[in-house]
Amino acid sequence: MAAAAAVTRVGWRQGVLRLPRRGFAFHGCRPGPERGAEPGDSTQSRVSRSCPPRKSCNDWIGPPDRYSNLRPIKFYIPENESPLEQQLRKLRQETQEWNQQYWANQNQTFNKEKEAFIHSRLKARGLGLKDETGKKITLNAEEMADFYKDFLSKNFQKHMYYNRDSLVVNLEMIYHQGEGECIKEY
Helix, strand or coil, X not given: CHHHHCXXXXXXXXXXXXXXXXXXXXXXXXXXXXXXXXCCCHHHHCCCCCCCCCCCCCCEECCCCCCCCCCCEECCCCCCCCHHHHHHHHHHHHHHHHHHHHHHHHHHHHHHHHHHHHHHHHHHCCCCCECCCCCECXXXXXXXXXXXXXXXXXXXXXXXXXXXXXXXXXXXXXXXXXXXHHHHHC
């Protein structure tokens, strides 16, 4: 499973983050193939196809991804990009891809479990998913609160590791940003 493979990173302690190594063609608008992925693979169809203007000299933030609900960023690559700036940009790209993957998987799991919970509660009452008029039957807020509490409790450790790993990666990016600014100054 991709989520299980995304938990470790070479060089880091076991159980921590593994940033995905997907290749993107940021000068164009099409994502590059993922390692080992076949053309037309479902991972490619999950990436937003929005494009920045041709002459853009800034990072471009696209519309929310339909799976992760995060807004993907197309990073601007300056012509005279230094190796340090390139390293920071690549780290930002990898972090964005990791966040996209994590939240797409998390949202998919959440929606599947939510539908299963609603279905089981309605089935226990002897009801179907829709009423006689064809309108979808919903549960009240108190019943859904049970699901939300259980879901958060069940995924507590996963969320804790994600938050910890996000902090580590963000601190790493801050360090590289500061390093780059110091080099520019001197």
